Amino acid sequence: MLRKRATRFAAHRRLPHPEVGAVIASTRLLHTAPSRSDGSSSVSRPLSRATYARGFATVPDLPAPRKPLFTKILIANRGEIACRVIRTCRKLGISTVAVYSDVDENALHVQMADEAYCLGPAPSAESYLRIDKIVEVAKRSGAQAIHPGYGFLSENAKFAERLAAEGLVFIGPGVQAMKSMGSKSESKDIMLAAGVPCVPGYHTSEPVPVSELEAQATKLGYPLLIKAVLGGGGKGMRIVRSADEFLPALESAQREALKAFSDERVLIERWIERPRHVEVQVFGDSMGNVVSLWERDCSVQRRHQKIIEEAPAPGLSDEVRKDLSDKAVAAAKAVNYLGAGTVEFILDCDTDEFYFMEMNTRLQVEHPVTEMITGQDLVQWQLEVASGNPLPLRQEEIPRIGHAFEARIYAENPRNDFLPDVGPLLYKSTPQPSESLRLEEGFPQGSNIEVYYDPLISKVVAHGRDRTEALRILKKALEEYHVAGLSTNVEFLKSLAGNEAFIGQELDTGFIAKHRAELFPPISVPPPDVLAQAALFLLLREQPLQLPSLSSPWRSLAFRRFSDIYERHFRFQQDPLLNQENPSAISEVTVVSSKPGLFDIEVKNPNQEPTTFWDVKAQMTSPTTVSSTLVSQKVHTTVVQQSPPPTVLPTATTTDRLHVFHEGHKTTLLIPPPNYLLQIAAEVMSSGVIRAPMPSLVVDVRVRKGDEVKKGQTIVVLESMKTEIVLRAEVDGVVKVVGCKKGDMVEEGKELVSIKDVP
Structure with missing residues (x-):
């Protein structure tokens, strides 16, 4: 049975949740020169500062009379996208209904919505994918429309058909457009008929025997790409470089496609060795109008999934940019497209030719970068056209101001082949949102990242006058984004944002593999100042009563007793997944204190000369922050102590794990177990x-x-x-x-x- 949480009071609905960063799509107003190859751009007429001050550009000059927007919608999703939709609805005075699974009962999107209903157990097949339950909640709550977000049911034509039959509005494209563009084989036929170039390959809407696929692969030649006919997000996709790899890759792709999309059909197409992933944001209304809101570059990926996006795509000539937009609009018009969609292209770095790849019939994860360079609220656009209103702007009125980046923060371990991680957000500290920095958050500190769902935690979106400034703002924001309790890709994103090849716009989908050595530099042992700060944290937090007292009578003597000097020894080991060169290396730190708040610290790293810090002044300024003076420089370091500790080796656990955030970097330290346990564990391994x-x-x-x-x-x-x-x-x-x-x-x-x- 569906369970309903108490309805929130309207007054509460107007107060933003403290964990949700301010959503400000506005940036500096620029009068720039025409588009340049470095990614900076121009706009024929800048929007007024008063317009930007309201967070999103106000819809100008809408024809009257406009149809009223919905008064209540249901959001059939979770996490940051559900929170994102709720924020726009609040701005427009639209009531919101959240749905949740058992494990999401206290999730942020549930707290933000006006009403919330439980759908069932944690697995998405028993909750967020239950069409019947979602329809029941919509009818019970009085919702007039359903926003699907992205993922889950967002591209499910059967869901849209069911809503139409129930008299509910699906805030998305029409059913036929969704079916046509949801099939990678059918969509290619439609695109070719519309004059949109496609990658050479073999596709059909009918099931194909394995022998036929193998024969077509041989005819097409290697390397090639196997891709699921339905769906997206890199699921059911495999690169095959030789005939020996084909059958195992096909089996794996079909199995993954069946689980993700309930359809094991695949197509094959030529693999372009140096491709860029460039996509165009399009929007259509019920009057047949379609516009492009410029393009995004999403080339840097892992496991065929995007990790950082930017708009506009750097290095494109005006001719290529216009051609991309024109072809994307033609693609959308070919299926009478309604609402937000993204036409994805492969751009060959060697020839500058581009080919249609697929169309995502939903709002994209990376839509904020488009909002940042256009000043538009794309969720508001969705609500307008779903209500039957025309597009808010004509093509020539759509701005393109500056440059924007989005970095996706995932629960994963990049150094362990980007495998996802799960667990609690034990500690989370984020940069302050501003006119040039936007945060899309869905999981506050204390939330649990579950095994059942996508590992995306949040998104950091930066805007600048040009690509260089936007990248600088992004990098600074990532340095201030601190997470402890599970593995994240924040350190990797910082390395990526500072990579010379990335700065130099050397972009293609093989970027990470090509630059792996620079993106994952060897990590040997922690820096001495980090180890010193970790030792000070433990000393000040855990042993305050053992430090010398100011009132001790021995302090009045010229020569104090030895017992009046407090000395403590610490042993640290870096996370073995990070320190792969020497995973068992132990660092030793000795802290000596003869006066409260004053310490001498000696750090011994393996195969290095000892480092000594004399007369260090230190104090705890918060439960997680140590303020100290190392080598006459005052530093503030955040240290988070994680307990109970995770298993590091099969038979040995640490007593504690420390996450040290120091000068823009994170270091994870383990307090190692006794040597005899480590030896036993090594034998078991x-x-x-x-x-x-x-x-x-x-x-x-x-x-x-x-x-x-x-x-x-x-x-x-x-x-x-x-x-x-x-x-x-x-x-x-x-x-x-x-x-x-x-x-x-x-x-x-x-x-x-x-x-x-x-x-």
């Missing part, structure tokens, strides 16, 4: 035990007890946070124990398979 790297669903078990296996052979396939993870044998041997089966939910660290090493 070499025995062929395969464990779950995170809470996961077991998708497939490829071995049985007694099977002989070879090193590198696939043993277990897991799925976590919409990502498939393949676990392989580390040794040749015989399977001794199989501790899981297909369909099991397994916790982090659970022994899945044990392999007896065969010499």
Whole structure:
């Protein structure tokens, strides 16, 4: 049975939640020269400062009479996009209805909405994908329309059809457009007929035997791309570089597509070796008008999923930019498109030719960068056209001001192949939003990032007069974005924003692989000042009563007793996933104090000369902040102590994990267990035990007890946070124990398979 939370009071609805950054799409008003190849841009007429001061550009000169907007809508989503839609609805005086699963009962979007209803258990198939329950909530609450956000049901034509049958408005495109553009094969036929160039390949809307796909792949030639016919987000997509790789890649892509989209059909197309991913934001209304709101570059990706986006796309000539927009508008008109959509193109870096890739029939994750350079609220545009009103602006009226970046902050470990992470947001501190900086938040401190959903935590959006300024603002914001409690990609994003090739606009979808060495520089041991600050934090927070007292009678003597001097030793180990060059390296810190607040600190790192800091003044200025003077320079360092600690090795755990935020960088330190436990753990690790790297669903078990296996052979396939993870044998041997089966939910660290090493 659906459960309803208490309806919020209208007065409360007008107060922004303290964890939600101010959404300010406005930026400096510029009178710039015509577009240049460095990414800066011009606009024929700047919007007034008074218009920008209201956060989003007011819709100008709408023809009268306008149809009224909805009075109440339901948001069939969660996280930051649900919060994003709620903010625009508040601005427009529209009441909102949230839905949630059991684990999201106290989520931010639930707290922000006027009403909230529980849909069911945590798995999305039992909650956020339950069309019948969502329709029931909409009718019970009196919602007139449903905003699907992105993901979940946002591109589900059956959902849109059901809403129409129930007399509810789907805030999205028409059903036929969704079906046509949702099929990658059908959409290519439509695009070719409309004069939009497409990548050479083989596609059909009918199921195709494996033998036929294999024959077509041979005919097309390698490398090629296997891609799910339905869906997006990199799901069901595999790059194949030789005939030997084709069948395993096809099987994996079909399996992932079936789970993600309930359809295992795939197509194949030529793989362009140096492609850029450039997409165009389009909008259509019910009168047949379609406009382009300029393009975005989304080339930097991992696992075929975007990680940083920018608008406009840098380095494009005016001719290419206009051609992209014209072709995108033609694509939308070909299917009588309504609402927000994105036409995605592959741009060949070697020829500057571009090809239609697909159309996403929804609002994109990266829509804020378009809002920042145009000053428009795209959610408001969605509500206007869904209500039957015309587009707010004509093509020639759409501004293009400056440059914007969006960085997606994910719960994942980039140094561990970007595998997603789950757990609590133990600590979270974000930069202050401003006219040039926007935060899209959905999970405040204390939230739990669940295994059932996408690992996106939030988005940081920066705007500047040109690309250089926007990138500087983004990098500074990332340095001030602190998260502890689970792994995130913040440090990686900082490295990316400061990368010379990225700064130099050397963009293509293979950027991360090509520049891996620079993006993941070797990490040996923590800097001495970081270790000193960590030791001071532990000393001041955990042992305040053991420090010398100002009232001690020994302080009046010329020669004080030795017992009046307090000395403490600390041992630290960097996170082994980060310090892969020497994961067992131990750093030692000795802190000596003879006066309250005054310390001598010696740091010994492996294979380095000791570093000593004399007469360090230090104090705790907050439960997480140490203020000190190291080498005559006052520094404020945030240290977050995480307990209980995670498992680092199969049989050994640390007593504590410290996250140190110091001078724009984060360092994670472990207080290591005794050496004898580490030795036992090392022996276990070499025995062929395969464990779950995170809470996961077991998708497939490829071995049985007694099977002989070879090193590198696939043993277990897991799925976590919409990502498939393949676990392989580390040794040749015989399977001794199989501790899981297909369909099991397994916790982090659970022994899945044990392999007896065969010499």
